[in-house]
Amino acid sequence: MNLTVRYFAAFRELTGVEAETVNTDASSPSDLFNECAARHTGLQKFTSSMVAVNDEMAGWDSALSDGDEVLFFPPVAGG
Amino acid sequence: MNPFEISRQAIDLAAFRERLLDRSCGAYVQFDGWVRDHNEGQQVLRLEYEVYEPLAVSEGQKILEEAKQQFGVSRACAIHRSGLLELSDVAVVVGVSSAHRGEAFDACRYIIDQAKIRLPIWKKEYYANGNAEWVNCQRCSEAGHDHEVLTARARR
Known part of the structure; x- marks a missing residue:
């Protein structure tokens, strides 16, 4: 399946990529992140990183479907 | 006007307060978050x-709704800044009005606490020594924490 992956803040700076299309068999955002980390040296999952799928917060072990947009969020720090 | 907003411009606190005015309310609690000149020993x-x-706004609205439901307050609004901020600028404002003060304090506290942990907002600090760091990321990395640990927070 084809997915769009978007990186934010520290993740964008670590990968040097804002968004990319990936062809993958990853079964979950967690698997997908590990695949991306294998391609992007320096990309690592900080504790309390979060993920959203199609503009909804999601679990790291949730299901993925063709065409999904997966958003990887490093630890948030609003306020 | 949306109860939860992201603003690239300085927040107009007087206009914000106007939105919370309500004749049925005897209490108004406002929290301002300011840009501080130090963090973790750095200037x-x-x-x-x-x-x-898109997600900060939708999640922000959810937090405001939760606060109204849980604490029974009449009105709740918040604005968070984006972009570059200088020292003492208002980074975030939360306002709650209600019939009595107790629930207004509680709801205000709930909103800012939830906003800090749930909204997709990232803060980069620029230091006097010339460095700049994403808060909660660099130090985590330097400390050698276990980055394989998945800590997807359980969604309600």
């Missing part, structure tokens, strides 16, 4: 907020 010169606005 901070300014900071920058990156916001993923």
Whole structure:
């Protein structure tokens, strides 16, 4: 399946990529992140990183479907 | 006007307060978050907020609704800044009005606490020594924490 992956803040700076299309068999955002980390040296999952799928917060072990947009969020720090 | 907003401009606190006015309310609680000149032993010169606005706004609205439901307050609004901020700028404002003060304090506290942990907003601090760091990321990395640990927070 084809997915769009978007990186934010520290993740964008670590990968040097804002968004990319990936062809993958990853079964979950967690698997997908590990695949991306294998391609992007320096990309690592900080504790309390979060993920959203199609503009909804999601679990790291949730299901993925063709065409999904997966958003990887490093630890948030609003306020 | 949306109860939860992201603003690239300085927040107009007087206009914000007007939105919370309600004749049925005897209490108004406002929390302002300011840009502080230090953090974790570093001298901070300014900071920058990156916001993923579509989700920050929808999640922000949810937090405000939760606060109204849980504490029974009449009105709740918040504005969070994005972009570059200088020292003492208002980074976030939360306002709650209600019939009595107790629930207004509680709801205000709930909103700012939830906003800090749930909204897709990132803060980059610029230091006097010339460095800049994403808060909660660099130090985590340097400390050698176990980055394989998945800590997807359980969604309600």
